[in-house]
Amino acid sequence: MKKNTLQKVLSASLVGAMAVTMLAGCGNSETASEPTEKATESAPIAEVEQVEVQEEAGMASWTPFEETVTLQVPVYDRGGEVDVTSNYWTNWIQENFGDAYNINVEYVAIPRGDVLNAYANLANSGTLPTILMEYDFPKQAQWADEGYLQELDLDQLAQIAPTYYQMIVDQGNLQNTSLNGVTYFALAERPYWNNTYNYATFYRADWLEELGLSYPTTFAETLEVYKAIKDAGLCDYPAGGSKVTGAGVDQNYGFRTYPQDEYEWATTGDYAIPALSTEANKKLVKRQNQLFNEGYLNPEFYTREATDNEADFIAGKCFEYRAYIAPSIAVLDSFYEQNPDGKLAIAVCPGLVVDDEGVSNSYRPNNSFGMMVSFSATATEDQVKAGMMYMEWLMQPENLFTFQYGFEGETFDYVDGLPVMRDLTGTEYAMANNNKDYFCIVVESKTLGNIEDDVKLNAPVNYPDSDDFYTQLLENYNGMVAMADSGYVNSDCNFAVVISAQSEYQQVLLDKYTEYRTKLTTCSADEFDALYDQYSQEYLDAGYQAIIDERGEAYNNGYTSKLPQ
Template sequence: MKRYKKIMTIAIVCIMTVVMVACAPTATTPKPDATSAPTKAPSAGDTPATPEVPGIEGFKPFGKRVHITVPVYDRSKEGYPAVDDNYWTRWIQSEFGDKYNIDVEYVAIPRNDVMVKYSMLIAADDTPTILMEYDYPKVAQWANDGAMRVIDLNEFAKVAPDYYGAMVENNQLGYTDINGETYFVLTERPYYNTTFTFATFVRMDWLRKVGYDHVPKSYAEYTDAIDKIMQAGLTDIPPLGKHLPSAAYVVNFGYRDFPVNEEEWIMHSSLGTASLPWEPTYKLLKRENAEYNKGYYSKEYDLETDDLQWKSDFINGKVYSYGGYMSANVDWLTSFYEKNPDAELAIASVYTGVEPGVMSAQIRADNPFGMIVGFSSLATDDELKAAWMLMEWMFQEENLFVLENGIEGVTYTMGPDGLPVVDGDYRGPEMLNHNMNIDMTCLIHASKKVGTIEQTIKALTPQGLPQDFTQALIDNYYELKEVADRGMAYSDPVFAVAIESESEYSATLLSLYKEYSAQLVKCAPEEFDALYKDLSQKYLDAGYQKIMDERLAAYKAGNTTKLPKN
């Protein structure tokens, strides 16, 4: 960690120049009117002066007790402790909070209802000291609405030099501003262009029964396999799971032309608003319409608002595939093998959907950062500094190691390679929460990182299963890396100005996309094109055209990122 301090002095001198170049504001974009002034050095008195020695070596307890609130995702996982009050939240309080006279309170944020929960907290003047999300449009909305305060990265670097140094090393300073003001710090996302921590598992035993000795590597093979699975009666329900869209993200990367037109990418590629009128979404929905009419999906899939039924059907051996993020303990895989002890699973290929003229092996890379972290406009200077101190403290290797692995001999053992092996089955009071406490440690990075990529994957591989997926997950990483190395893995644009129309219309458009996409998937194939044209126009008129225009204007003014050059 100390290596980051070596670059801090130079970095602080040039930070404002870097940020201004990367994220220059436009003259026509108003600044949020509800944010506080840039952070100043804490005043003397009850608050200790900014330490002469940067970082933890200069930390001193506050003279008066300081209270901070920190969000943590609540995934409502059965058998797991409360996310806002458990052994590890109390460990942070005892090891960090009590030492520096800080009360650290965790606030549960339902994972499937993030924006609603935050909106309620903000409306009640109960905004958490730290606000964080993976999606840039969400944090941009909070900044634009005045829920976040402007910060001074020079002051942040004095309190949290290791954390700040990692931002410099990961080239993240260009993402800290919006509307010409600095709001954000960013966490690390290891191997961000491969999305390797997510894997889709398929019924390899079913594939063998219909003549396949490998997972499908094209859409022709895939549909052939699914058709044969249905014909063989290997399940008594539709073989594929599906539910109504629960978020604005449209999984249409593979359906895009490559290279994608940059202006189209700017106008349509977003986690904030679904891109119904874009050609790639047309191709995606057209394919899903054909699959629905072949009986691949439940006739009532649009009554499901999340994937709980899909997961249940997979656990009970009824559907072909299901996917999720990997960790030492994946409850749905454990439950699957309990119900289907003789089953064989495999990991789906990134090439499964490839069809000439329709879909290629393009993937959405994650952003080159994990959580985008901002701070409440209601936070005092003391509270802001205390939050920064927590982040720097968690960043230290010795503290992060404990939070991600627990207690040796209780929650983990050391393997012969000198790396920790987490006991995913442990259910005592010290048990780690979801994915090895990732919803706490996401304040540092988006996924656990251990040594080499192979060692990292080994640490994330589900334990205690009849099959060992370590090599399969490593192979999956390198298959994804092949795609990334061809330049066919990229993310969404990031805007240095708030897109006002997106804040205004995104909720309405998400509701319409749920309704319209279901109509398009379920209609007769011969009705699809006319219905798509009609619904796309209605969608444009409901606000999407304004979003497209505003995004394009920001791009032409130089206020967005651009596609990577291959």
């Protein structure tokens, strides 16, 4: 080939390749159907009637689709080593469920720390997955408001997925499936929903032994412990500290007056938007201000990530570390490696404690349901049907058990009659977050049906203090049960109508709260009250007042859940 001809061919090929590459990004692989119109009228708080399940309903009635249906299921990506969209377990689902019914199951990774943006980007590009999942009612409400969701036919769910439907009924959550009078949500099960024993506080028991102190149950005792730790030179900043971020960062449940005023609870009692301007929040932030000014909080907390706190705990530079319990916890691995003589314990809830200032150890219980599952407005009829089949199939005990534990002798062994997981790290069976972000569509956590076995299964094992952990976790659970009976533990208010102002202002308020809360924590004690009033007003003006008003209107019109009498 002549040099000149070669040049021409090469340049033409190059241009062609570039053009194809460029245009490939502009295409839309699938034509989406028109979104369903969302209902705009308000309706009384849901009175959803139970549907009658037909005899031939459920898996027995399923037949494979004639043409392959693509089912896209979201899965949280927590940045672990396992590819959440393709691994042994996603293949297992495809082989055992997808292939049987001619369904192509695809998983869509949703970054755990950026859920709303991730779904917004998918909506923008016209690629919303078939199923949308989120724990928080306000986020699902926002999606419904934005038109992301289609109406859920409960009758269809009952016929295709009778086991799943019956679970919703049995959990008493049928009335939570609707918004603005339209049914949108299927609700997964959440065992022990009003008890947060599985989010444990690990503390330096060896330090307390050395100082002759016990674990504090009030703020005054906490200050005493921190002071003793500092004075003994055990660490500089016992309270640690990292930047204030996101929803749920400041939970002021312990700072409220009980029994709660129902209107106040409905309008400012959630954790989706921090309640700056309320008295409860003022008390909470004031104590943080005190910790800062007395030198117990890391003075650079607002430049530090949560992982810096973990590193501090491992390095013996702070007193406590909080985490969801699991048989193996990476921070504990590192802690015992760095501190072979260190002794840890888990803080035990002693039941209700109210201090001199009326501040209690109340906590936020979860909703009575786990994952809220809805279907995309662009999903086809077959895709919705495939989604319901997926939920029903995964809910079958044998399928769920295999997906949670795997195979005896390969991924788990029976010890004292309990399935104890092997270390699957690096093996072909490696699970992302213990497969929880897949099976959460059905149930929020593994459960064997009784708390003793569940604690035994989930407690951190193979650590020097593991025997104590089991006992402490069980005591903590029992302490929280006592709390739940005390009237000081109330779930957040749920709304049967969309609170538009919340969708409108939430992100802005979260960003503002980060700024105000940090400045309120770092100001001098003398400045605090005036600054709190100033920031409260600015916060209200920036949208919080509009949210309070809209929630108040919904409450007055009877479109909210109620506090237990």
